[in-house]
Amino acid sequence: MTVSSPPLLLPSRQSADHKGTFGRVLLVGGSRGMAGSIALSSIAALHAGSGLVAAAVPDRVLETVAGYHPAIMTTALPCLDGHFADEAWPELRDWVSRQDAIGVGPGMGTGEGSTTIVSELLRQRKTPLVIDADALNIIARQEFFDDESYARGDSDAPVVLTPHPGELGRLTGVSAKDEHAQLDAAQQLAARLRITIVVKGGPTRVVDGCAGEQSAGVYVNATGNPGMGTAGCGDVLTGVITSLLGQGLSGWDAARLGVWIHGRAGDAAAAGISQAGMTAWHLAQTLAGVADEMVESSQTAPSV
Ligand SMILES: NC(=O)C1=CN([C@@H]2O[C@H](COP(=O)(O)OP(=O)(O)OC[C@H]3O[C@@H](n4cnc5c(N)ncnc54)[C@H](OP(=O)(O)O)[C@@H]3O)[C@@H](O)[C@H]2O)[C@@H](O)CC1
Numbered sequence: 001m002t003v004s005s006p007p008l009l010l011p012s013r014q015s016a017d018h019k020g021t022f023g024r025v026l027l028v029g030g031s032r033g034m035a036g037s038i039a040l041s042s043i044a045a046l047h048a049g050s051g052l053v054a055a056a057v058p059d060r061v062l063e064t065v066a067g068y069h070p071a072i073m074t075t076a077l078p079c080l081d082g083h084f085a086d087e088a089w090p091e092l093r094d095w096v097s098r099q100d101a102i103g104v105g106p107g108m109g110t111g112e113g114s115t116t117i118v119s120e121l122l123r124q125r126k127t128p129l130v131i132d133a134d135a136l137n138i139i140a141r142q143e144f145f146d147d148e149s150y151a152r153g154d155s156d157a158p159v160v161l162t163p164h165p166g167e168l169g170r171l172t173g174v175s176a177k178d179e180h181a182q183l184d185a186a187q188q189l190a191a192r193l194r195i196t197i198v199v200k201g202g203p204t205r206v207v208d209g210c211a212g213e214q215s216a217g218v219y220v221n222a223t224g225n226p227g228m229g230t231a232g233c234g235d236v237l238t239g240v241i242t243s244l245l246g247q248g249l250s251g252w253d254a255a256r257l258g259v260w261i262h263g264r265a266g267d268a269a270a271a272g273i274s275q276a277g278m279t280a281w282h283l284a285q286t287l288a289g290v291a292d293e294m295v296e297s298s299q300t301a302p303s304v
Pocket residue numbers: 033034035036037038105106107108109133134164165166167176177200201231232233234235
């Protein structure tokens with residue numbers, strides 16, 4: 001099987017490098033019944049090369065999330081019926097500026113406490129953000145993006161949205177059935193807000209509005225397969241792109257390299273397991289095995 005080349009490469013790792021070199025990132029989400037989503041995002045961030053990964057979750061699911069991987073740190077936030085309570089944001093606020101990147105949304109639900117977290121994370125402009133899943137649904141429901149004040153300026157940290165066509169339909173009002181119209185709508189939204197948008201699917205496309213009108217065009221990803229149409233694969237991508245932002249990449253670079261390595265790991269899982277039988281858990285594991293294909297000099301010949 002021929003493997004396409006990555007759109008860019010991370011710098012090679014040096015002997016003096018340490019955890020801090022590879023970024024400290026925080027994944028915010030999870031709820032009772034959807035603890036796995038934020039765990040998949042957190043594990044994916046580690047397997048994409050982050051130095052330090054923490055998950056900020058409702059108190060009720062902390063032990064569940066912590067139990068998935070000993071290297072993931074966890075922070076319990078106030079909880080109501082297994083979801084973020086209104087008091088969650090005041091406790092999360094002090095963590096934000098200490099992160100190199102934050103991913104928000106997987107499994108978080110769309111309640112009051114989650115809505116406040118999303119609104120406040122959108123307001124801050126210093127920490128790079130990946131916005132996915134229920135955080136996108138909250139933005140759509142609250143019509144946050146109708147307000148131009150959320151647009152990013154030249155000195156603001158990057159923001160990357162990662163909607164699947166259902167979420168993109170809620171955000172833009174353009175039906176998931178109309179692929180071309182959805183891509184146009186994503187390009188307009190990206191240019192208006194000066195953000196990067198990953199339009200997930202088969203294939204996944206990336207559009208970027210950070211250069212203002214001179215949009216960088218459309219990146220069409222060449223890796224991935226229908227075996228990735230299984231619960232949690234998007235949560236894995238959230239962790240990957242959060243990790244790459246935390247390693248210092250721009251939104252455009254983190255999104256393109258993120259979808260490339262995510263699909264590459266999906267292809268490795270399909271080859272190693274099967275398309276029908278692979279799960280997001282397998283994807284998160286095979287990601288660890290192919291991660292060096294994103295790195296200069298240690299670029300190894302693809303194994304499959
Ligand atoms: N283990 C866990 O904890 C997991 C937790 N998860 C968490 O669940 C939350 C809800 O997220 P979600 O994506 O599951 O539900 P939802 O937003 O209703 O979208 C699904 C609908 O959207 C559409 N659609 C999707 N793709 C499409 C396409 N390519 N092309 C066309 N249409 C497409 C399609 O709509 P339909 O066609 O069925 O009307 C589909 O039914 C979220 O927070 C997430 O993180 C999950 O990650 C799973 C694992």
